[in-house]
Amino acid sequence: MSLYCENVSLNALAEEFGTPLYVYSQAALTAAYENYASAFDGLSPLLCYAVKANGNLSILRHxxxxGCGFDIVSGGELARVLAAGGRADQTIFSGVGKSRAEMMYALEAGIKCFNVESLPExxxxxxxxxxxxIVAPVSLRINPDVDAQTHPYISTGLKANKFGIAMEDAEAAYYHAATLPHLRITxxxxxxxxxxTNLSPLVEACGRLLDLADRLAAQGxxxxxxxxxxxxxxxxxxxxxxxLSAYAQAVRHLLGNRALSLILEPGRSLVGNAGLLLTRVERVKRNGDKYFVVVDAAMNDLMRPALYQAYHHIDNTNPQPGNTFTADxxxxxxxxxxxxxxNRRIAAQTGDLLVIRSAGAYAASMASNYNTRPRAAEVLVNGSEFRLIRPREQITEMLERELACL
Known part of the structure; x- marks a missing residue:
């Protein structure tokens, strides 16, 4: 079985660049962006790509x-946006723990808006x-206490979560912000x-924010x-x-005639299914009745299964008929x-190339050097062409700064 990313063989990419290897489809990135633009046509939203999902400079540049804006959660991500040719005045600065230095950097760059998450901030x-x-443009991030019905580690809209300002404190927070001379509420x-995976929480949160906006408007x-x-x-x-079309229709209905422009911060839904991770089977190991397919990728390359108990579909580019078994x-x-x-049914043997799908988001961006493992290379495919967009890290690079301190 020969598997391809667009018109490029995955086996060929693995041979040229080695494994583990992240591979992204430029066509899939474009299609995901256009899906949002088409669904929300008429509302003219500013789509601010969430850099934390995948911050590779070539992806940001694309x-x-x-015409994308950006959603950032650190000064480092702002530096990435600017290095990639993104505009600060189309960038939203989110995050619960912005430092003073990061605030100053963003202000001097001309950030579009700070999403502020607390009164101390x-x-x-x-x-x-x-x-x-400078007068800083601000928006208050409100915690609407809506259950997102997702994994608890990526639920951010409940009172128990660290994010945002509680709904019952929101009006007072806006009144306080309005008294601060170097802030402009936007x-x-x-x-x-x-x-x-369910629209209802998104729509419910939108309704709660609009009700608050109406109360604020009544107070000037x-x-x-x-x-x-x-x-x-x-x-x-x-x-x-x-x-997305149903989501857009619901938002359009809720907005009604209000003179509010719309901002959205998609991340995973723009890059998640545009990327994959290639990994080579080192060996198949058996412990009693338990089988393990040992590969050269690890949790430092793809943290989601260990962190979120997440599922990623896995294909073998060269499965052997009749050689399927259950293994980790x-x-x-x-x-x-x-x-x-x-406990995945899989056909695999030493040397096989496996394809881990849906690895465009929160894979490379969460990668680490745990166990002194160099971070994997990244490749962007465009039709029949491809290019290296991040070389494989070398152990010498990893040690350089520490050696300088000996």
Whole structure:
């Protein structure tokens, strides 16, 4: 069985660049962006790609070329956006723990808006803006206490979560923000979670934010935009994912005649299914009745299965008929939690090339050097062409800075 990314053989890519290897389809990136643009046509949203999903500079540059803005959660991500040719004035700065240095950097760059998550942050941002001689544009991230019905580690819209300002405190927070001379209130936002497979929580959160916006308007605080965050899920296994056109229709109905522009922060749904991870089988091991397919990728290359108990579909580019068995697919990292799949029916033998699907989001971006493992290379495919967009890390590079300190 010969598997391809667009018109390029995955076996050929593995031979040229080695494994583990991240591979992305440019056509799939474009199609995912256009799916949003088409669904929300008429609302003219600013689509701010969530950089945390995958921050490779070539991917950011591609989205910038499509007209995308960006959603960032650190000063480092802002540096990536700017290095890739993205615009600060189309970038939203989210995150619960922005440092003073990050605030100053974003202010001087001309950030579009800070999504502020607490009263202390309002005061700190006002002070930073005063020092810069700038009035900072702010939106308050409201925690609407809506259950996103997703994995608890990626649920962000409940009172028990660290994110946002509680709904019952929101009006007072806006009134306080309005008194701070170096802040300008521009919007309202929320982000209730990630990998959402049901529209209802998204629509409910939108309704709650609009009700708050109406109450604020009645008190003389007029908002310019509503930011509904991201979180729309993708298919990893057999999920039924939200219909973006239905989502857009619901938002359009709720917005009505309000003069609010719309911002969305998609991440996973733009890149998740556009990427895959190639890995080579080192050996098949048996412990009693238990089989393990040991591969050269590990939890440091794809953290999601260990962290979220996530499912990723796995294909073999050269399966042997009649050689299917049940096994855990595991990596070389010295942790029992180092698995990419558990109790999976698979056909595999030493030297086989496996394809781990839906690895475009939260794979390379969460990669680490645990066990002194170099991070994998990344390749972008465009039709019949492909190019290396991040070389494989070398152990000498990893040791260089420490050696300098000896």
């Amino acid at each position: 989205f910038a070329g499509l 309002l005061g700190q941002l006002n002070a930073a803006a005063a020092e810069c001689g 919007g309202i936002d929320c982000h209730i979670g990630s990998q959402l 605080i007029e908002l310019e935009h509503i930011d509904l965050g991201g979180g729309v899920g993708i298919v990893y296994h057999d999920e039924t994912v939200p219909d 697919v595991v990596g070389p990292v010295c942790e029992t939690g180092d698995f990419l799949a558990q």
